Amino acid sequence: MSLFLCILLFFLHLNANAENNFCRMMGDPKYPLLSKDGDINIGAIFAVHSKETLPSFEFQQKPQLLSCSSVTLRDFRLAQIMIFAIEEINRNESLLPNVSIGYKIYDTCGSRLSSMSATMALLNGQEFAAGGKCYGQSPIHAIIGETESSATVILSRTTGPFKIPVISHSASCECLSNREDYPSFFRTIASDYHQGRALALLVKHVGWTWVGAVNSDNDYGNYGMAIFLNSAKKDGICVEYSVKFYRTESEKLQKVINTIKQGTAKVIVAFVSFIEMGLLIEQLSIHNITGLQIIGVEGWVASKNYITLNSFHVMKGSLGFALRKIYIEGFSDYVIKSFWDTAFPCSQQHEFLNMNMNSYQVELNCSRYQDLLVLRNYNEDVPEHRYSSHVYKAVYAVAYALHSIIKCEKQEVCEKALTIKPQQVVEALKKVNFTVKFGDNVWFDSTGAAVAQYEVVNWQQDSNGSFQFKSVGYYDASLPPDQRFVLNTKNIIWAGGQLEKPRSVCSESCPPGTRKAVQKGRPVCCYDCITCADGEISNETDSNNCQQCPGEYWSNTENTECVLKAVEFLSFTEVMGIVLVFFSLFGVGITLLVAILFYSKKDTPIVKANNSELSFLLLFSLTLCFLCSLTFIGRPTEWSCMLRHTAFGITFVLCISCVLGKTIVVLMAFKATLPGSNVMKWFGPAQQRLSVFAFTLIQVLICVLWLTISPPFPHKNMKLFKEKIILECSLGSTVGFWAVLGYIGLLALLCFILAFLARTLPDNFNEAKFITFSMLIFCAVWITFIPAYVSSPGKFTVAVEIFAILASSFGLLFCIFAPKCYIILFKPEQNTKQHLMGKTQNK
Structure with missing residues (x-):
C-alpha cells in the first residue's frame, strides 16, 4: 500500500505541474534497453539480466543507476521475437498500413525494484512538448510482459488505474484471472488452473498416489500448487509434504532439501519458477539426491539452461508440461544478422553511441552491452524456445486491436491523427480473433487468457550423449474431456534413466482378499491391509471395503470369491x-x-x-x-x-x-x-x-x-x-x-x-x-x-x-x-x- 501511495503522490505531483503548464524530470531517467520510435509505441518488460547490483545508499553522494549482469538468454530471445514481430507487422501492407509501430523494451534484471522502475518509466516517458508541457497521457499503448507472475501482478496493479492493457506471454498465475482486480490484463498463455489440474491428471494416470510437493513462495508457485493440491485430493492422490522457498531464502531452501531427503515419496511435483528451479537443481546436485521422479511445469521443464553434466544425473527422466514448440519462420536467421544490424543500439566498431530520444541526446556507455554481444552469432537455442510464439501472438494481438480502433479495415491508409485511449485498446483486445502464420487461432476468453495447450516432455539422453526434451504426450483443454490428455508411457525414460516407472506409494497395494484400513493420523494413502472377515470377500486390489457373501455362499480360504457353502448332514460315507x-x-x-x-x-x-x-x-x-x-x-x-x-x-x-x-x-x-x-x-x-x-x-x-x-x-x-x-x-x-x-x-x-x-x-x-x-x-x-x-x-x-x-x-x-x-x-x-x-x- 505504501508503494502504491508513493505512485499516486507522484502522479498527483505530475498533474499539479501539468496545471502549471510545465514538467520537469526529477532524478536520472531510466532508459530502455532497446527502443525504436514509431507512430504507435508498444512497451515491454523482460528480465534480460538476472542479477542486479545495488548502488551505495549512504547518501553521501547521488546514488548511481542500478547495474545488471548475468544474461538470461530466454528473456533476451523474447525481446528479439518482439522486435521481429513488430518489424514484420511494419512491413505488412494489410495490417496497420501506413502506420509504424515502435517499441521500448526495459530490462528488469529479475528485480522487483527494477521492475517497478521500468513500469514508471513506461507510464511517464521522457518526452515533453515544447515549453516543458506534459502530453497528459502515457507514450505507450500497450505493455508486453512480464515473464513472472508476481512481477506481472505488480505491473498490472500499477497500470490498472490508467487502463493501459498488459499482455503477458508467460504469467500463468490463476490470481490474474480476477477481472475485478485486473480488468486490463491479458495473456497469450493459459491460466495455471489448467496446469494444476493437468499435473494431478498426469500423476493419477501413471498410478502414483504418494508424492512430495515443492513450490516457489510467490504468486505463481502458491496459486499453482493450491490448484494441484485441491485436484490431487479429489483424485485420491496423497501429498507427503508440501514445502516452498523463495530465491533469496537460502535457509528455507536447505529445509526443502532436508525434507526431500527424509521423505519416502519417489515423485516430486515442482511448481517452481525458473530462477528457483535453478537453485533447487543446484542443491540436489550438491547433495547427490538422485532417483527421484521430478514432475515439472512450463516455467522450467523445457529450459536447456539447466541441462549440464552435473545436473542431468539428478534430473534425468524428469517429466512435465511445457508450452508447445512452434517454429516461427525467419526468426532463427533474424537473431543472427538483422537484429544486430537494425535493433541493437551498439555496434562492435564503436565504443560509444549517441542515441536521440525525441528532444534530447543521451550518451550511453556501450560497455553495458558487452555481455549481450557474445550472443551475436548464437542461435542453437532458438528451436527449443517455447515462449517466443506467445510473445509473437501478443504483439500481433495489439496490432489487430489497434487496426480495428483506427479504422483500417476498408482503407489503404489508417487515420494516424486519431487519438487512441488505453480503454479503447482494452475493449478491442477482448474482441480480437485472428490466425497467425503458423496456424494458431488467437483470442482471449472471459478472463483474458488463451486456451490451455501443453506438450508433455521427458528429459532424455540420446545414444550419442546429447540431451533432448522428447514429446511423450499432450494436454489440450479445447478438446472434449475424455480426449484432452494423452500420455505415451512406452516412450518415457523414468527417473535415473530407468525403463520401468518408479513406485511411489505410502503403503503397498492391498491384494484381493484384504481391505484398506487407514492409519490413524496419516493421509488416506497410508493404510494397513486387513484380511476380510470370514464370509466377506474383496476381489480387487486396494479395496476399501469387504463385501458380505449372500445367504447360501461363503468366502473361500483366500477371501477372494464367494463359493457355495458346504452342506452338512449325517452321511453314510463319514x-x-x-x-x-x-x-x-x-x-x-x-x-x-x-x-x-x-x-x-x-x-x-x-x-x-x-x-x-x-x-x-x-x-x-x-x-x-x-x-x-x-x-x-x-x-x-x-x-x-x-x-x-x-x-x-x-x-x-x-x-x-x-x-x-x-x-x-x-x-x-x-x-x-x-x-x-x-x-x-x-x-x-x-x-x-x-x-x-x-x-x-x-x-x-x-x-x-x-x-x-x-x-x-x-x-x-x-x-x-x-x-x-x-x-x-x-x-x-x-x-x-x-x-x-x-x-x-x-x-x-x-x-x-x-x-x-x-x-x-x-x-x-x-x-x-x-x-x-x-x-x-x-x-x-x-x-x-x-x-x-x-x-x-x-x-x-x-x-x-x-x-x-x-x-x-x-x-x-x-x-x-x-x-x-x-x-x-x-x-x-x-x-x-x-x-x-x-x-x-x-x-
Whole structure:
C-alpha cells in the first residue's frame, strides 16, 4: 500500500505541474534497453539480466543507476521475437498500413525494484512538448510482459488505474484471472488452473498416489500448487509434504532439501519458477539426491539452461508440461544478422553511441552491452524456445486491436491523427480473433487468457550423449474431456534413466482378499491391509471395503470369491455315519440270531413262557427299531423326513406294547395260580394281540395327524453355523413330535411300573425283573436324550437321536432276551418246566 501511495503522490505531483503548464524530470531517467520510435509505441518488460547490483545508499553522494549482469538468454530471445514481430507487422501492407509501430523494451534484471522502475518509466516517458508541457497521457499503448507472475501482478496493479492493457506471454498465475482486480490484463498463455489440474491428471494416470510437493513462495508457485493440491485430493492422490522457498531464502531452501531427503515419496511435483528451479537443481546436485521422479511445469521443464553434466544425473527422466514448440519462420536467421544490424543500439566498431530520444541526446556507455554481444552469432537455442510464439501472438494481438480502433479495415491508409485511449485498446483486445502464420487461432476468453495447450516432455539422453526434451504426450483443454490428455508411457525414460516407472506409494497395494484400513493420523494413502472377515470377500486390489457373501455362499480360504457353502448332514460315507450304520446292522443281526434261536427252541419251556408269540413280535419290532435308525442317515428329503420320525414313533410303540403285554402276562399268570382265579381268560392270546394293536394304533393316529397338519420337511439351517449349511429335517409341528415322544414315554413308564410291581413274584425265572431293568435303561436313555438333543449342533443332533434309538433297542434286546439265550445255550438242563416252577413248588 505504501508503494502504491508513493505512485499516486507522484502522479498527483505530475498533474499539479501539468496545471502549471510545465514538467520537469526529477532524478536520472531510466532508459530502455532497446527502443525504436514509431507512430504507435508498444512497451515491454523482460528480465534480460538476472542479477542486479545495488548502488551505495549512504547518501553521501547521488546514488548511481542500478547495474545488471548475468544474461538470461530466454528473456533476451523474447525481446528479439518482439522486435521481429513488430518489424514484420511494419512491413505488412494489410495490417496497420501506413502506420509504424515502435517499441521500448526495459530490462528488469529479475528485480522487483527494477521492475517497478521500468513500469514508471513506461507510464511517464521522457518526452515533453515544447515549453516543458506534459502530453497528459502515457507514450505507450500497450505493455508486453512480464515473464513472472508476481512481477506481472505488480505491473498490472500499477497500470490498472490508467487502463493501459498488459499482455503477458508467460504469467500463468490463476490470481490474474480476477477481472475485478485486473480488468486490463491479458495473456497469450493459459491460466495455471489448467496446469494444476493437468499435473494431478498426469500423476493419477501413471498410478502414483504418494508424492512430495515443492513450490516457489510467490504468486505463481502458491496459486499453482493450491490448484494441484485441491485436484490431487479429489483424485485420491496423497501429498507427503508440501514445502516452498523463495530465491533469496537460502535457509528455507536447505529445509526443502532436508525434507526431500527424509521423505519416502519417489515423485516430486515442482511448481517452481525458473530462477528457483535453478537453485533447487543446484542443491540436489550438491547433495547427490538422485532417483527421484521430478514432475515439472512450463516455467522450467523445457529450459536447456539447466541441462549440464552435473545436473542431468539428478534430473534425468524428469517429466512435465511445457508450452508447445512452434517454429516461427525467419526468426532463427533474424537473431543472427538483422537484429544486430537494425535493433541493437551498439555496434562492435564503436565504443560509444549517441542515441536521440525525441528532444534530447543521451550518451550511453556501450560497455553495458558487452555481455549481450557474445550472443551475436548464437542461435542453437532458438528451436527449443517455447515462449517466443506467445510473445509473437501478443504483439500481433495489439496490432489487430489497434487496426480495428483506427479504422483500417476498408482503407489503404489508417487515420494516424486519431487519438487512441488505453480503454479503447482494452475493449478491442477482448474482441480480437485472428490466425497467425503458423496456424494458431488467437483470442482471449472471459478472463483474458488463451486456451490451455501443453506438450508433455521427458528429459532424455540420446545414444550419442546429447540431451533432448522428447514429446511423450499432450494436454489440450479445447478438446472434449475424455480426449484432452494423452500420455505415451512406452516412450518415457523414468527417473535415473530407468525403463520401468518408479513406485511411489505410502503403503503397498492391498491384494484381493484384504481391505484398506487407514492409519490413524496419516493421509488416506497410508493404510494397513486387513484380511476380510470370514464370509466377506474383496476381489480387487486396494479395496476399501469387504463385501458380505449372500445367504447360501461363503468366502473361500483366500477371501477372494464367494463359493457355495458346504452342506452338512449325517452321511453314510463319514466315520460317524459308518459307525452308526454298523451298530444298527449289528443290532439287526443279533436280533435275527435271537429270533432264529428262539424259533429253533420254540417248543422249550423258556420260549413258551410268557407267550412266545409276543416274544417273536417283540423281536420283529426290535428289528424295525434298529432299521429305522438308518432312515436318519443320509441327505434329508421330503419323504425321508416324514418316514424317519413316523417309523421311529410307530416301531417303538409296537416294541413297548409288546413289552407291556409280556409284563401284563406275568402279572396275570401269577394271579391265575391262585385258587379259584379265572383271570387268564380275560387276557388270553387274543386280548394280548388286541392290546398291542390298540396301543400301536393310537401312535399311528398321532403320526397321521402330525403328517396332515404340519409334517417334517428338509430345512437348510444357516443360523447355526455361518460357514456351512446344516441340512436337517425340521419337525414341522413340534407339538406332533413331542406328542409322539410323550406317548412312547407314557407306555414305557406304565410298563416300568407294572414290571417293578411284578419283580418279586416267586419264580426261578421271573421275566418281570429283566423287563424292569430294560425299562429302567430305556427311560434313562430317553430322559438324557432330551437335553442332549436340544444342545447338540448340526448333524450331531441326528447322531444323538440315532444313539438313543440304538441304546434303548440294545437295552431291551439284551435285558429281556440275553438271560433266556444264556439258559438255552449254556444251561439246557434248566430249560424245563419243573426247574422254572421249582421255586414255587418248594414254597
